[in-house]
Amino acid sequence: MNVDIKLTTVREFLAIPRDEFVKEWKKLSDTDKEEIKSLVAKEISE
Numbered sequence: 001m002n003v004d005i006k007l008t009t010v011r012e013f014l015a016i017p018r019d020e021f022v023k024e025w026k027k028l029s030d031t032d033k034e035e036i037k038s039l040v041a042k043e044i045s046e
Helices: 010-014 018-027 030-045
Strands: none
Touching: 010 030
16 A cells, blocks of 8 residues: 555544545545555444
């Protein structure tokens, strides 16, 4: 996954301010977006 934001955990990722998140999200490829969505879903379900 070649994401500009270096994430150590999904929890840290979720702590990113919304406007910053949206700006970075728009830069991601569809593949990266799907990977992040699945990681977040997995984290939430635990």
